[in-house]
């Protein structure tokens with residue numbers, strides 16, 4: 159039986175990708191940010207997940223305004239790394255897990271989530287930056303990845319509660335997959351940031367820190383946050399945090415916190431990171 | 441306030457489009473089928489709807505396997521008529537109602553239906569054949585159209601109950617639109633037919649006739665029909681009938697039947713047609 | 723992926739579920755390409771050469787060349803995609819359906835005019851096996 | 854379409870909802886076209902000529918030529934789409950953000966290093982109007 163062993167939350171800023179790809183992770187500006195992921199890379203080396211179910215958002219890369227799916231699941235065998243305007247990041251292509259992805263798609267649609275099923279899509283920094291943060295710079299990613307794209311660009315975006323309930327449906331799907339697989343679910347994006355307008359640069363550290371804590375043991379508060387509160391308190395792009403709730407919904411009510419990291423700034427963004435072991439047995 | 445005044449159900453076979461476009465509607469084969477729509481065209485002339493919310497499915501035209509949305513709503517100003525392999529049908533382009541479409545999209549997403557929002561798409565016979573049946577061959581379609589595409593091609597497709605509940609959400613959205621508009625909702629596709637395999641040509645007249653009756657006053661039975669029953673009883677393509685349930689969900693519990701027509705065959709398909717006035721005041 | 727489905731016992735019918743969609747991805751995308759006139763021309767000029775541009779199995783290619791629609795269905799083809807092939811050939815859905823049922827187009831048309839194939843005896847595979 | 858939204862009172866912020874998405878459709882699709890190197894080259898060679906190929910308003914075109922990102926936002930641009938413009942110019946998100954806040958990139962960087970813009974005083978338009 160496939161089982162979700164852990165949930166990972168992490169921001170996914172493009173500048174982080176650039177810092178890695180241009181070998182600046184030890185520069186003064188970046189070092190404190192990357193230091194917080196050292197534990198995580200070592201932990202992944204011992205965890206050796208078979209599959210990462212990776213919740214992210216497309217940033218006007220695979221999806222133009224012609225076609226905006228609220229939720230899209232990738233069921234392909236592989237995914238090319240997108241050219242976001244500077245050429246593709248120099249990272250390995252992403253291998254999918256079509257069997258599990260199709261199983262999840264089928265199960266979750268039958269649980270009344272109206273997914274778009276995607277056989278071909280290029281993946282942008284939203285997906286590749288978390289892989290780099292957690293796995294470093296291997297020749298080949300050490301596991302398969304199921305990309306799950308959430309619309310957080312064009313309003314209305316799905317509510318935090320909808321996302322959390324979707325996480326529960328994904329959990330049910332993974333639990334019912336017959337192959338023995340170590341599956342992690344990652345929720346990416348956030349934390350507070352605003353990239354646009356005269357209010358750009360907004361960072362709300364107390365709000366972010368409360369969010370990190372409540373991800374562990376008070377998710378009920380988080381699922382009730384309406385979109386306007388994310389915008390007001392965490393900046394217009396802080397809404398990405400609803401994707402963390404998909405991850406949280408897929409875990410047990412009780413989880414064990416293995417690691418937490420918070421750093422300001424990375425470019426315009428507050429970096430938040432959590433590793434939650436599924437269940438309360440440590 | 442916008443209001444849904446009526447629901448229309450009708451099949452949408454490509455051969456019907458060809459019969460219209462090549463002037464064969466009075467041929468022996470076709471006449472009885474088209475006669476059943478004479479009432480409907482006259483009725484539309486006096487109803488003069490402002491907008492038709494048209495539920496249909498794309499038949500591997502706008503959506504390839506690269507990208508299959510469970511539910512997609514068109515929010516564009518206009519839609520081109522698709523070339524399905526013989527050149528586009530010689531019918532007018534379709535004008536959208538972007539204001540109302542966006543309003544519905546926003547409302548329905550906030551009611552936890554995970555729509556894909558589409559700004560550009562060509563529309564195939566699934567959409568244009570019903571327009572021809574109901575409006576004849578005008579220079580210009582007499583109303584605006586909001587295309588709503590449902591995946592009934594790649595399993596799992598949305599359940600009948602999910603479709604019915606979606607209809608209720610659409611109703612709520614239309615009821616809350618401030619402009620005074622006469623809106624009809626059409627559910628298209630069906631009735632029994634199977635286009636593939638050694639069982640092709642299946643037609644289940646008693647089943648279809650019961651479905652037509654229960655659309656009027658026993659929809660509770662219909663929403664409980666599981667997908668495998670559609671396949672077994674109404675042929676592999678009979679599953680299109682779940683789209684009628686979206687239309688039915690958007691109407692009052694009580695409706696007044698204005699017109700019913702049933703004819704076998706049109707090419708491989710049993711043709712069913714209903715006009716339901718919203719509410720039980722005739 | 724191989725759990726049984728409640729529709730697996732319907733005879734003479736291939737439900738296009740994820741098992742089939744995966745098998746048929748390249749076959750169906752090839753079909754989709756026939757919506758462009760220039761591709762139709764190239765395909766008609768040389769079926770084999772055009773098919774060789776696609777990541778399809780040899781079985782799939784041969785089934786296309788043979789216009790064996792039942793075979794294509796069993797190899798993951800979906801009927802709405804396969805329709806692009808017989809449309810390119812200038813043939814109708816009714817003709818294609820008749821070839822899948824193994825009768826002449828005339829006999830098929832006659833059956834449809836008489837009300838179509840009855841569901842009686844055609845609901846379960848077991849009913850077909852008896853005969 | 855003009856009902857107020859609960860986020861309308863957030864200052865200095867344009868939420869990309871359907872009101873903006875409709876306004877900005879062609880502007881954003883133009884931006885998307887800059888993901889192709891050949892389009893970037895043509896755009897860079899002659900901004901105006903390239904923009905004239907798109908169904909954009911004159912205001913939108915002028916805002917692009919002026920690299921006035923706040924103006925583009927007000928005309929329906931979405932920041933992830935607009936990013937294709939400053940990426941084509943070889944400029945960073947941080948630089949673009951600084952131009953939108955009306956300070957130098959240096960001053961903006963300093964603010965970020967000091968922990969970013971505080972939410973205090975920046976939650977409601979009324980707070981900005983007082984100042």
Ligand SMILES: [Fe+3]
Pocket residue numbers: 170215217284347348398
């Ligand atoms: Fe992001």
Ligand SMILES: [Fe+3]
Pocket residue numbers: 452497499566629630680
């Ligand atoms: Fe159809």
